[in-house]
Amino acid sequence: MGVFSLSHGVVSDDNILYTSSAGDGVFFSTSPIHRSPSSPLEIIAYYPYTTEASQGQIPMNYAGQAQGKAPDYFYGKLSDVTWTPEPKVTLSRINALLQLVVTASPDFGDLSHLTVEAADVPLSACFDLVSDQFQYRGAKGTLDLAVRGHRAQAVAAAVVVPGVNYGDLVVTLSYGGRSVRWRPSPFVGKAGEVATYHLTLSGSGSGLHILETKGPGELSQEAPEGPIVLTPDGLKGERYNPYDPKFGAKPIDPSAGVDPLRPSPIEPSVKDSEGGGVPIDPSAGIDPLAPADMDPSIKEGDKPSSGVPIDPSAGKILPLNPGGDFTVKDQDGVPIDPSTPGIDPTDPDESTPGVDPNDPFGNVRPGVVAQYREEAxxxxxxxxxxxxxxxxxxxxxxxxxxxxxxxxxxxxxxxxxxxxxxxxxxxxxxxxxxxxxxxxxxxxxxxxxxxxxxxxxxxxxxxxxxxxxxxxxxxxxxxxxxxxxxxxxxxxxxxxxxxxxxxxxxxxxxxxxxxxxxxxxxxxxxxxxxxxxxxxxxxxxxxxxxxxxxxxxxxxxxxxxxxxxxxxxxxxxxxxxxxxxxxxxxxxxxxxxxxxxxxxxxxxxxxxxxxxxxxxxxxxxxxxx
CATH class of the missing domain: 3.40.570.10 (Extracellular Endonuclease, subunit A)
Structure with missing residues (x-):
């Protein structure tokens, strides 16, 4: 963190670096602030440290958040207190948080590659720690939101300067070469609060369609404590561990036939049966070093080393040639042939159950499931x-x-x-x-x-x-x-x-x-x-x-x-x-x-x-x- 000291309202010690090696919240400096125990002292601390802070001011750059460069700063004050060896400061978030929870409709597809941008957003600002106010807000522009997602849901988030009315923004969601614009319901972002919008995204040959199902006025605005991490399930207020059940990790179905090496949601000590210590990529449920995982011809009953892919979001078997579930029935109650993805073997040209054949993106995983005989x-x-x-x-x-x-x-x-x-x-x-x-x-x-x-x-x-x-x-x-x-x-x-x-x-x-x-x-x-x-x-x-x-x-x-x-x-x-x-x-x-x-x-x-x-x-x- 960075620390400023003030004497009679004027910065005395300018942006002194303090670090914590133990992670226990106690910070030390190689050039600590020294004052007489009898002298009044004002302290302003902020986190995380930046060399660009000076004279009690922190410049904010809101661009680059899609690459993880979010200006998520915290600060706190101890004013007019007598010096103690270890003064304690409570930190509060300076900026506001905007979060979009996007759910795919059943007729849509995989949200892993969704992109989101917001127009007419201030892309820079400067916060004065002494006066507790933003000294200026820079020119408005287009902000790329950070997005994390999986098949059915994606979360887009950004750190935003407080005071922005989200109803004035134009948000563009893009997927698969198509895009849709959406204007949020009005809501003014406040420092330390998260405004969450819930959206449903659907698609057809003519484009994308979006529906706002819940606005921030209907939800709690309490922001996560501490530095945030964007996950497929939303903003988390502590270090994110994708293998920890509290972050949504599901147990792996033992019938999947894969012995994942660490890290595993439930068995950190289990070794890969291939003997190479190969981890499973939690974002894809696929062992990236086992080519067999990419082979759609893998069938149920193959030995574990064949690497049947696992869907980490559901904890179930997900063969790339989806037919391993012998219990699946089509709309006529006819069991689907395991070798025939989504097709009733008695009616080969039948459309995939539950998929609109008029929707070019109707297949849940285009390119993976063949709806018609000729499709590869x-x-x-x-x-x-x-x-x-x-x-x-x-x-x-x-x-x-x-x-x-x-x-x-x-x-x-x-x-x-x-x-x-x-x-x-x-x-x-x-x-x-x-x-x-x-x-x-x-x-x-x-x-x-x-x-x-x-x-x-x-x-x-x-x-x-x-x-x-x-x-x-x-x-x-x-x-x-x-x-x-x-x-x-x-x-x-x-x-x-x-x-x-x-x-x-x-x-x-x-x-x-x-x-x-x-x-x-x-x-x-x-x-x-x-x-x-x-x-x-x-x-x-x-x-x-x-x-x-x-x-x-x-x-x-x-x-x-x-x-x-x-x-x-x-x-x-x-x-x-x-x-x-x-x-x-x-x-x-x-x-x-x-x-x-x-x-x-x-x-x-x-x-x-x-x-x-x-x-x-x-x-x-x-x-x-």
Missing amino acids: VVRNARLLDHALFVRHMAPDAWFADGGSGTRRNYSILFDTKYHSPRYVAFPMYPAVIGNTDRSNRWDYDPELSRSIQPNLSRSYKTRGLSRGHMLSSGSRTASRPLNETTFYFSNMVPQNQSQNAGQWQQLEGKERNWAQQVSKYDTLYVVCGPVYSKEPLQMTTDRDGKQIPVPDATYKVFLRQEKSTGNWYSIGFVMPNRALPGTKYSDYSVTVSEVERQTGLQFFTHLPKDKAVGIKSQNDQSRWR
Whole structure:
């Protein structure tokens, strides 16, 4: 802490550093303040110490709080008292605290990556310890709040200069490239108090929606004592220990099959069964050094060393391929096949129970749960940190067989880092094909923020590269508006023009032929996208100068079921992204399992687990003519 002494209201000892090595609240200094025992003395102490304090004034910088730089200062006085060897000072908080408790609605998603900022907030000030007043408040600006969260809830908090009416602020909450503005109900922040707002956040294809469920006027404003720590469950007034039950840590379900090393919420002495002393990351429930934890193919009953992930917020098993719970029933009371995440095996195209199929972000963990047969699962958990999932729905009227409802058109896992899709997945059947001409209506994807998409109003700046459709224009010709959806920039990768117009186009033609073979086969399920296999990546740029990697190859995988036998047949293709003279599309056929190895994705997760490996190991071109 820093200590000032005053003589007749004038600073005498200026910002003397006192420290406590024992942590018992007793502070000492190498240059202590000396006064005659008979002399009156005024003492002002503040905490924590800063070299910028001088002449009884502390400058406050409110920016940088998202990085943990909060000006959370305390101070106290002993005025006109006779000197004692160990004077005691009670400290009080100088600033106000603002806290937003954000809860995700059931139709939303993971709040781990929520960001929050408030506009029109004073970003600097200076507090005078002698007069107990702020000498000035600086210019207003935008303040990034610190955010801590997990799947269902996030808490955003900031230290704010007292006297701010929060009703005058404009708060922006952003998630997954979408944002929503919210103006809090009026409340004036007071020194030493915390103003807490409770909000519910929901989302749909059109954006985010927010509802203030409780304002600070309905809640206690008592702030935590002592220095605060922001946790996923709110502000805590002492050193935060995520493994301590008093901070919300739940016991680990012993049936999860993992022996966590210290730190464990209940067994600090337990050793990791892998023998390497590997801790479990409490923020993710995953052993970061055990690659098996990232493998969605882990099934219930695997040995402990396989590392079944644990959800620390619930204390339950959370396999990344959520199907280990044999007791889960769908809305019709039918048990869900453990190998089939969220799908009734008797009705494979049934939507995930409790999820709105019209909400592109309806999956609770996009990229982890496959709602439809063609949608893939991400095996590389790091990709989820910079990936957004969009499912494009379309009116039935856009399709050749018509109707009055909506249906899925195609799904995208979009990489916000690479500004490109990692996969595009879609069903193929006769109703998507018609006589509509190519629309050439190039445009941004309306379900994604323009800031994360490439500007492909014209092609990439590197010669020889084209705007390569993943879902081809020719595979959505039932109507013009349906065709226009294939020209979204989110559906493009930088593709070698010779390959795109050659072997890749041949494969797209076969795709449409296979979709018409309805007398023998059911719906054709297709997934395609880029392959990045070499470092460093070759880069190109869009019209705005965004850096976009050029894939080393492009892939397609196909799956369909024979009607007469119920047998499933699959095949994959990986084509180098360069000119391929003297070859044809069939020269690049591979197994689906090989494409999984190269992409880090898992395809067709609905397949019965006792047959999936065999089905995805097929490469029989006689079945694909």
